[in-house]
Amino acid sequence: MTRAVAAVDLGATSGRVVIGRIDDDTLDLELVTRFPNGPIEREDGLHWDFDALYAHILDGLAEAVRREPSIESIGIDSWAVDYGLLREGELLAEPFHYRDERSERGVAEVHAIAPFPELYRRNGLQFLPFNTLYQYRVDPALANAESSLLIPDLVAYLLTGARVAERTNASTTGLLSVESSEWDRELAERLGIPSGILPSLVDPGTVIGRLRPEIVERIGRDLPVIAVGSHDTASAVVAVPLSTPDSAYISCGTWGLVGVELTEPVLTDAAREANFTHELGVDGRFRFLHNVTGLWLLSETVRAWEAEDGAPIDLPELLDAAAAVTGDVPLFDANDPSLSAPGDMPARIAGVLAAAGSPVPDGRAAFARAIVESIAQAFADAVRTAGDLSGRAIDAIHLVGGGSLNRLLCQATADRSGIPVLAGPVEATALGNVLVQARALGAAPATLEELRALVARTHSPVRYDPVGTVFPAR
Secondary structure, three states, X not given: OOEEEEEEEEOOOEEEEEEEEEEOOEEEEEEEEEEEOOEEEEOOEEEEOHHHHHHHHHHHHHHHHHHOOOEEEEEEEEOOOOEEEEEOOEEOOOOEOOOOOOHHHHHHHHHXXXXXXXXXXXXXXXXXXXXXXXXXXXXXXXXXXXXXXXXXXXXXXXXXXXXXXXXXXXXXXOOEOOOOOOEOHHHHHHOXXXXXXXXXXXXXXXXXXXXXXXXXXXXXXXXEEEOOOOEHHHHHHHOOOOOOOOEEEEEEOOEEEEEEEEOOOOOOHHHHHOOOEEEEOHHHOEEEEEEEEOOHHHHHHHHHHHXXXXXXXXXXXXXXXXXXXXXXOOOOOOOOHHHOOOOOHHHHHHHHHHHOOOOOOOOHHHHHHHHHHHHHHHHHHHHHHHHHHHOOOOOEEEEEOHHHHOHHHHHHHHHHHOOOEEEOOOOHHHHHHHHHHHHHOOOOOOOHHHHXXXXXXXXOOEEEOOOOOOOOOO
């Protein structure tokens, strides 16, 4: 019998609600609604328009129930690190956006108290200037808060009234012990972060609570909210149909999360110096990975060109033209800090190229090709490093998410790594969300390996073998 659940999947540029249907040989998604998401500028910096985001979620869930009355549960995943502060059940302010510049001051203040090598031993996280502990350090509203909830936990609270922290996303805060997977309250207090704001931890598959009566009336059905891998990459990795134990994965959207799945952390100096992280995955696995700036570079460039033209750009047509560009194109560091903020991305990239003494590509097709090849090189470098640090001979790269539709990127990643790329599923994050809910309901297999076998049976990947010259790492 086919079972149905609703998945709320929130990304840094858009969100959506989907219906997932599953049985022994079925794993299907039906898109219910997609809505925009992104930073909004306020007087005090970049925020998320959370009220609008939540309204879209409620509308989407109501429509999902209307279309599929047999829906049995709801699961929520989102981007990491950002949070809302609560007092007396109400948000104190709009959640800040992780790209807001305030966290730079937080980095300096945190590292003055707890140097990065100590932090890495305690939390196993790569250095990212927007990790939650840096944001907390400079948030004056923290002193007035009763609790802090990461974005998917905040949505779950508004739906159910239950205040919890799901572990996979909690591991991105910098305040979760890599050894115990519990809150490091001693570190929080040292950093001036009141540990009382950190809610109880739950694992994926836990029933967080049932919908509040007013939400039941709005949506049209009394449902439980089930904790999934609430960090979107944790959900995506559930649905990566890893073909061998030595496979790497890339979850590619705004960011490219590049790594391997481990059962034990690799807390070496080499891993810290390579800036590899240990984010928790479903079933206690470690997502040993490195963040690479992904399709953000291309989407921001296209957005700037569209503003210049006053008309939309056909992205597939642009990528076809980029694929037709012959000869070498200049590469740049996709992770250059100057490319992290929104606004005038073509000029920013040109500045990075010029600073390195490289020519700026002539024409939009060549410019787009340089962006894609630079992302692919960063992916290849990260895959190679993941293999070296984990002691694995990487024999396949599974590229999932929106980037799996970018044929030029998939082929360039295969060419630059010298390793076959297996692209898909596109909807890995939503599929992982659905699978964890279904397993909690007794409607899906028990192990990750069996869940991934179901993905492989129902969503065949597209294979890209290396061709031509294999480019060396920069």
